Structures are given as structure tokens and as C-alpha cells.
Amino acid sequence: MTRPAHIAPLAQPEDDASAPEPNDRYFNRELSWLAFNRRVLEEACNDSHPLLERLRFLSICGSNLDEFFMVRVAGLKGQQSQDVDRRSVDGLTPGQQLAGIVAEADRLMESQQHIWADLRNLLDEAGIWVLRRDGVDEAARGWLEDHFRDQIFPTLTPQALDPAHPFPFIPNKGLSIIFDLERIADGEPIREVLMLPATTPRFVRLPGTEARYVSVEAVVKRFASLIFPGYVVHGAAAFRVLRDSDIEIEEEAEDLVRYFAKAIKRRRRGRVIRLELETGMPDPLAALLKSELGGAEAIITESGQLLGIADLAMLVDEDRPDLKFPPLTPRFPERIREFDGDCFAAIRAKDIVVHHPYETFEVVIAFLKQAAADPDVIAIKQTLYRAGKQSAVIAALVAAAEAGKSVTAVVELKARFDEEQNLLWASQLERAGVQVVYGFIDWKTHAKVSMVVRRENGSVRTYCHFGTGNYHPVTARIYTDLSYFTADQAIGRDAAQMFNYITGYVEPRDMNCIGLSPLDLRQRLTRLIDDEIAHARAGRPAAIWAKMNSLVDAQIIDKLYEASGAGVQIDLIIRGICCLRPQVTGLSENIRVKSIVGRYLEHSRIWAFGNGKALPNDGAKLFISSADWMPRNFDRRVEYMLPITNPTVHDQILDQVMVANLLDDEQSWILGPDGEYVRVIPGERPFNLHRYFMTNPSLSGRGAALEKVPTLLLRTIS
Structure with missing residues (x-):
């Protein structure tokens, strides 16, 4: 599948003449994460997936992006506001990173809206309607008005904006509507803000066997006259805020439980990081929101007709098994x-x-x-x-x-x-x-x-x-x-x-x-890589296979570059962030990086070292772990790495799980030296990792799980 036209390549940070040259040995952590979320988004365009599963991927992309702003962007904003000159592993200042992040995030959000428009049309054809303003017939309108009066209206609290009523607090991820009104009696203009309670379902399902939905903000706008009798509505538009949601730990905290109970309450009032405005919002209303909520740190954007893409998860719950993946009944060992x-x-x-x-x-x-x-x-x-x-x-x-x-x-x-x-x-x-x-x-x-x-x-x-x-x-x-x-x-x-x-x-x-961080996990891992370097320099086969969620740690990346230079063959399966730049002549020509994004979220951490032979082999050093290769996992977390020496389990993990991950060509992306991920084109005999393990014997069952995988394919990764 080729890249959809409306998904742009990875944005690059703007140049800053006063800053040092970026370190081109590494990719930027934040931009690499955005590249991962783009791969998630592209699954929403993958027509080999059932329709509601594509919608689920779109929702996940929206949820991921929200959390990214609430945590990662909030942290960079904090560094920027405090003039902290902490450069990323690739040498960029917080300001440079934010410039690249904002550009790419805006592209992602624009792509989300395009994809939602495409999926909405496909949902219409499949008999699931998210109705436009003019799509509600008279009978449905009557039911919708009754539903609004009985179920929604009692939960709403409009708040006037005037000198006696300061702008209200908008909670994190809070969806709200701002109204531009005129009092009929005397022509007096007034503005009101209406926060939609978090407990209110985002979409209202109309009664009947047909799946017909109306967004709650559309319902509220439609019946605004019931909320504001005696007023003319001149304009109404939705907006949404994302707030700083990180909790910083104070080492001198005397009671950690009490500290966290208070910190959770403080987090709800974190500073605004992103202000999202519905496209087409009248300029005076947009100016007011920017003034009241924007502040110096907020990133302000027009985000399309549907704010909060993550809320589309509600539609995925529609009882349409024909539009979802076939259910999996997990086996008991x-x-x-x-x-x-x-x-x-x-x-x-x-x-x-x-x-x-x-x-x-x-x-x-x-x-x-x-x-x-x-x-x-x-x-x-x-x-x-x-x-x-x-x-x-x-x-x-x-x-x-x-x-x-x-x-x-x-x-x-x-x-x-x-x-x-x-x-x-x-x-x-x-x-x-x-x-x-x-x-x-x-x-x-x-x-x-x-x-x-x-x-x-x-x-x-x-x-x-x-x-x-x-x-x-x-x-x-x-x-x-x-x-x-x-x-x-x-x-x-x-x-x-x-x-x-x-x-x-x-x-x-x-x-x-057991290896344990923050004590010796990085040192143990470094020694294992050094052992492979020694094998390569002695003329023996040398290989590393590793599967994880993220690779960020510069010390480990540099050690992998050293191993590549010595001739160690390195295959990395990294689902998300990868700061290592592969396939660069003279630096990493022996390192290959792939990412698998599909029905299931690849989450296991597995590391294998050839130990003087090509992988896979019975004498390979094999480990499972709770840790990704990131500074926080090595230095600021308690993590384990455990050697797998039992021969049966060793074969099951190395010869089955790792081999299957490397063979996959239906859900895989290859990372290039330019930072671009390219989807793998399936071969004559396509192999889908997730489908394979769904339909073949379990690891703890009877028989080898990869008996049906052609020997020729196994040789291709040896």
C-alpha cells in the first residue's frame, strides 16, 4: 500500500542560526514518536482492515497525540519557559524541537480530518451514519429534542462572559462551545461558554435498528434556543484544551501517598498546552478564546469539524461484527x-x-x-x-x-x-x-x-x-x-x-x-554487545536480534554503531521511537530496523546474541526484559533482564517469536537512513505475524509453531 496523498513526510525543525549543528548520528526522539503515530494513522487507510477497525486506528492516533501533548510537549514547553538549554540526543534545543513538533502535529491533525471524512463516507455506505446538521428527519428531530430536554439539558451550565463572570476554568480534554448571542428585548450582545460534561456520551444514537449517530455538540448547537430563550444565536463553535498532565516528584516529599493525592488534583489545573478551535469559528470568538486560554505557552490550532478524534472509539462499539476483525479466543496453555x-x-x-x-x-x-x-x-x-x-x-x-x-x-x-x-x-x-x-x-x-x-x-x-x-x-x-x-x-x-x-x-x-536497573542492566547489555564485537573481530559469525518498543539511549546506540563497524549483523524490531540512524555507510550499514504495526500492539522485549554463530542457534544468549533501551529505563527505573536458558523455552522464543517477527512482511515498515519509514511490500508468499500466531499451535502447546513456515524464508534472515 502506498502512502495516502494527504499524509505528508516527516516535518523537520526550523533552522536556528544561533544553535549548534544538529547531531546527525541520531534521529530526534519526539519526531520519531510522531512518525510512529503516523504509521498508526496509516492503518486507518489500510483497506485490508475491516472498516470499524480502521476507525479504531484513527481513534488511537487521536488518543496518542493527546497524550503526547499533555506530557512530552508540556515538558519541552516547561524547559523553554524556564530557559533550560537542555538539548536532545540529536543536538536540538527545546525551541527547535517544538517548531518541528508543531509542524508535524498540525499535518497529522489535518490528515486525521481528511481520513475521518473518507471513513465517514464509507460508514454511510455500510449503514452507520454520523448525521450532518441537515441529515436528521422530522421524526428523529422530535425524539432528539425530547432526548435533549430530558438527558442533556439538565447537565448543562451556561456561563456568561462579562465583568461579573470571569472566564470559567476549562478542564483537561474538556470539549466546550462558545456562543455569540444577542438579547431580543434590547439588542444587548452577550457571550456564553457551555462546557459539555465529561460524563455525557460524545455521540447520541438515534432509536431504531439503523445505526444513526449525532455528535453531542451538534445536538447542543441545534437546540441552543432551548438553552438561551429570548436570544438570537449569531455564532457558535466548539473548542477543546489539552493541559500539562505530568507530575513532577519532589524528593523531599514526606508522605508519597498524600503528595500524589494532591498532585493529581493539581494536574487537573495544569497550564494549557494546546487550544483546539473548530474550523470556521467566527473571528471575534476565536480572538476571545486565544486571549483567555492561549497564554504565552499554548499552541493554538484550527482542528477541523470534529474535535477530539479519540472519541470516535464510541462508534467502534457498534454491534457490527462484519466490520471488525474476527474475534480471537485465546488458548489456555x-x-x-x-x-x-x-x-x-x-x-x-x-x-x-x-x-x-x-x-x-x-x-x-x-x-x-x-x-x-x-x-x-x-x-x-x-x-x-x-x-x-x-x-x-x-x-x-x-x-x-x-x-x-x-x-x-x-x-x-x-x-x-x-x-x-x-x-x-x-x-x-x-x-x-x-x-x-x-x-x-x-x-x-x-x-x-x-x-x-x-x-x-x-x-x-x-x-x-x-x-x-x-x-x-x-x-x-x-x-x-x-x-x-x-x-x-x-x-x-x-x-x-x-x-x-x-x-x-x-x-x-x-x-x-537477573540483571537489574538502575544497578547494572546497561553494563550487562554493553558487555553482551562487546562480546559480539569480539566474535566479529575474531572472524566468527556475530549477530544481534532485539525487539523492543523504543530505542533512545545514546550510549547503547553508539555501542551498536561500533558493533556494526566491526561487522556484527544487527536486526532491530522497534515498534515506536528509534533514534538510531540505520544503513548509513561507515556508521550503521550492518544495522536494519523494522517496525510492526497491525492488529495487536507489539510490546514484548526480547534480546538475542549469536554467541559466535549466526542467529538463530541453540547456543545463542537470549533474554526477556521489562525495559526498552532508553535512558529512563537504565537510569531511573527498576527493570529486569532475565536470561532464558531452558532449551525448550529458548527455542520457542528465539526460533518462533523472533523469527516470525523478522519474517512478517504484511504489517512491517523499514526505517531508512533519512528517517522515513517505508511499508514493506509483501512477497509471493506473504507472512502476517499476528495471523500466524492466531492460527497455529501455541508456544506452550504441542509441536513447533513455525513448522509451516517455508525453509527458504527462514534462510533469508540467517
Whole structure:
């Protein structure tokens, strides 16, 4: 599929003669993220996807862009306002980065509106109508007016704008309408602002079997005369604000829980970062909003006829299975079934790897539930970064504590946008008798680990679960991640030291297996790359395969450049941000970078090193991890890297998961030395990674998952 005409190439920051030359060894982090979000947006143009799934991609692109402004752009704006001359890895000042970001973000938002117009026409043809102002017939108008009077009108609070009524506070992501009115009695002009409550559905579905929707702002504008009787409406337009939503941690905070409770409330009143105006807004109204909400830091833009593209997710819920991906029923691991559902017996017999979402997250829940109910289990330790709103993990930990077991939960309060939910979980866990620990003030605990200690045959045995993703049952259905279960006692001892480090600040000594940031993870990774460099210089085959979400860390990038120069063959699968510039002669000609964007969000972190042979091979050094290769993951988070030495699991992850990722040519993009991503053109025998694992044996089932992949294809990546 070629690039749609209305999706422009990546914007470049404006030149600044007073600034130093950008470092062309690296791509800009923020622009690379925007390039990723463009790949998401292009999936909305992919006519091989069902129509409502294309709409979902459009919605995701909008949601991603909102968060980007609320966090990343807000941070750069803060640096700019405080005259902080902190340059990015590619040497750009905050001002230079913002110039490039704004240009590219405006292009993305313009593309969103074009794509929405295209999809809206296709939805019409498919029998799902988002009605225009003149598309509501008389019968529907009557129902809509009744609905407005009964369900919407009572929630609305118009606020006049005059010297007695200062401009009201507009909440983050708040959608509002400004009205230009004239009082009929005396011709007095007045302006009013109407905030649409966040609890009001964005679209009103008209009654009947046909799917007919009207946006809530269109409904409010249509019945403005009922809100403002005795006034003539001369103009009305929607607007929306995005606010700074980051929470900065003060190391001297005496009570972290109380600090976060207050910080969450302060965040709701963060400074305006972006002001979005409906296209066609009358100039006087636009001038007023810019004056009241713009400020020196706000980025102001006209954003089309539909503000808040993310809200289109509501339409995706329409009951039209013919317009969605065929449902996937995740498999329960066959290995555990063979032991009649006894997780401990199955893990004791042999290590197990589970591949989400193709294999159900319920196996993780079953592991914790069994631990909670088992009288021989004496202790459970669990990290919780994101657990979701209705978490079976929390319920299992509560049940274990109520059963008298020693339960420790490391709850990360600094998980962005989950802080409030995590505070609620922490309170519930404490009430049940769980020992809740919040970890380090200035580091996030991002490692995903469960540890269960069980009495067996007069001694104790430790069972561990290591995840590359969160203990979140909802995202586990759409993120590809690995769950690794083991009863290896050396790993168990390391896991115990890791928990002691988080809960008691006891720095671990003599870790046999696990690498841990911020202690030694970067150093271990560097040594592994150095080993491949040594193999290459000795004339032996040398190769690195790595899969992750983001690659930003300049030290690791430089080490990869060094490896490329030595002749190491490097294949990187990086879904999102990549600051490494591949395929540059004399710098990175042996490095290839691909990104996979498709039905599922590629999320697992897997690293493989050839160890003197071409990949894949049985002697390769293989690791799973919770960490991306970013400074924050190495320096400001608690992360793990775990070697996979069990031969069966080693083959399953390396020969199946990694090989399949490298073979994919239906959902893949190749990063060029110019920073442009080009969609891979499928070959004569197309291979779709996600479809393959949906339709072939599970990793923990019987048989090799890639038996049906042609040998010729396997050779192409060797």
C-alpha cells in the first residue's frame, strides 16, 4: 500500500542560526514518536482492515497525540519557559524541537480530518451514519429534542462572559462551545461558554435498528434556543484544551501517598498546552478564546469539524461484527491442562512461556488464584505497575492476605495516568492486610514480577512469573507480551533480592541470573554487545536480534554503531521511537530496523546474541526484559533482564517469536537512513505475524509453531 496523498513526510525543525549543528548520528526522539503515530494513522487507510477497525486506528492516533501533548510537549514547553538549554540526543534545543513538533502535529491533525471524512463516507455506505446538521428527519428531530430536554439539558451550565463572570476554568480534554448571542428585548450582545460534561456520551444514537449517530455538540448547537430563550444565536463553535498532565516528584516529599493525592488534583489545573478551535469559528470568538486560554505557552490550532478524534472509539462499539476483525479466543496453555490445571506441578516439571494475547492472560490469574488458595503457599510478592480498573490480580492478592498468607505488593504510584487507580488499589490491599510498598521516590518500579513461596517436602520452593507487559487483563488482550514461569531456584533467589531492594533498599549482591536497573542492566547489555564485537573481530559469525518498543539511549546506540563497524549483523524490531540512524555507510550499514504495526500492539522485549554463530542457534544468549533501551529505563527505573536458558523455552522464543517477527512482511515498515519509514511490500508468499500466531499451535502447546513456515524464508534472515 502506498502512502495516502494527504499524509505528508516527516516535518523537520526550523533552522536556528544561533544553535549548534544538529547531531546527525541520531534521529530526534519526539519526531520519531510522531512518525510512529503516523504509521498508526496509516492503518486507518489500510483497506485490508475491516472498516470499524480502521476507525479504531484513527481513534488511537487521536488518543496518542493527546497524550503526547499533555506530557512530552508540556515538558519541552516547561524547559523553554524556564530557559533550560537542555538539548536532545540529536543536538536540538527545546525551541527547535517544538517548531518541528508543531509542524508535524498540525499535518497529522489535518490528515486525521481528511481520513475521518473518507471513513465517514464509507460508514454511510455500510449503514452507520454520523448525521450532518441537515441529515436528521422530522421524526428523529422530535425524539432528539425530547432526548435533549430530558438527558442533556439538565447537565448543562451556561456561563456568561462579562465583568461579573470571569472566564470559567476549562478542564483537561474538556470539549466546550462558545456562543455569540444577542438579547431580543434590547439588542444587548452577550457571550456564553457551555462546557459539555465529561460524563455525557460524545455521540447520541438515534432509536431504531439503523445505526444513526449525532455528535453531542451538534445536538447542543441545534437546540441552543432551548438553552438561551429570548436570544438570537449569531455564532457558535466548539473548542477543546489539552493541559500539562505530568507530575513532577519532589524528593523531599514526606508522605508519597498524600503528595500524589494532591498532585493529581493539581494536574487537573495544569497550564494549557494546546487550544483546539473548530474550523470556521467566527473571528471575534476565536480572538476571545486565544486571549483567555492561549497564554504565552499554548499552541493554538484550527482542528477541523470534529474535535477530539479519540472519541470516535464510541462508534467502534457498534454491534457490527462484519466490520471488525474476527474475534480471537485465546488458548489456555496446553502444558497446564496436561497437569489438570495445577500450575505449580506444570511449572515444577518444566519452565513455561506463554504468548499473549494468543494464549490467555487467565493463566497468570490462575497462577495467583492457586497461590491464594493453596495451604502450602506461605508468601506472595508482586509488583504492580498497571493493573486496570477491574483487576483479578488485586482480587487474588486480597484473597491470599485474607487467607493468612504473607502478601507484599509493590504498587507504583508514578505510573502515568494510572496514579489515581493505583492509590485506590493500594488502599484496598492495605485494608485486606497486604503489606503495600511504594518503592523508590525518584525511580519507577517498572519490572513485572510475581514470586510465590511454597512449602514442599520439608523445605520451601520459589515459583516466579516474569512478564514483559503489565498485570492488566484488558491490555493483555491487545498487546503481544510474554509470560515466563519458572521454579528455577537460582532465579528465585535473585527475585527475592530484587524485592528486598525495592522494599528495603537492600542492594543485591552476587545476582546469578537477573540483571537489574538502575544497578547494572546497561553494563550487562554493553558487555553482551562487546562480546559480539569480539566474535566479529575474531572472524566468527556475530549477530544481534532485539525487539523492543523504543530505542533512545545514546550510549547503547553508539555501542551498536561500533558493533556494526566491526561487522556484527544487527536486526532491530522497534515498534515506536528509534533514534538510531540505520544503513548509513561507515556508521550503521550492518544495522536494519523494522517496525510492526497491525492488529495487536507489539510490546514484548526480547534480546538475542549469536554467541559466535549466526542467529538463530541453540547456543545463542537470549533474554526477556521489562525495559526498552532508553535512558529512563537504565537510569531511573527498576527493570529486569532475565536470561532464558531452558532449551525448550529458548527455542520457542528465539526460533518462533523472533523469527516470525523478522519474517512478517504484511504489517512491517523499514526505517531508512533519512528517517522515513517505508511499508514493506509483501512477497509471493506473504507472512502476517499476528495471523500466524492466531492460527497455529501455541508456544506452550504441542509441536513447533513455525513448522509451516517455508525453509527458504527462514534462510533469508540467517
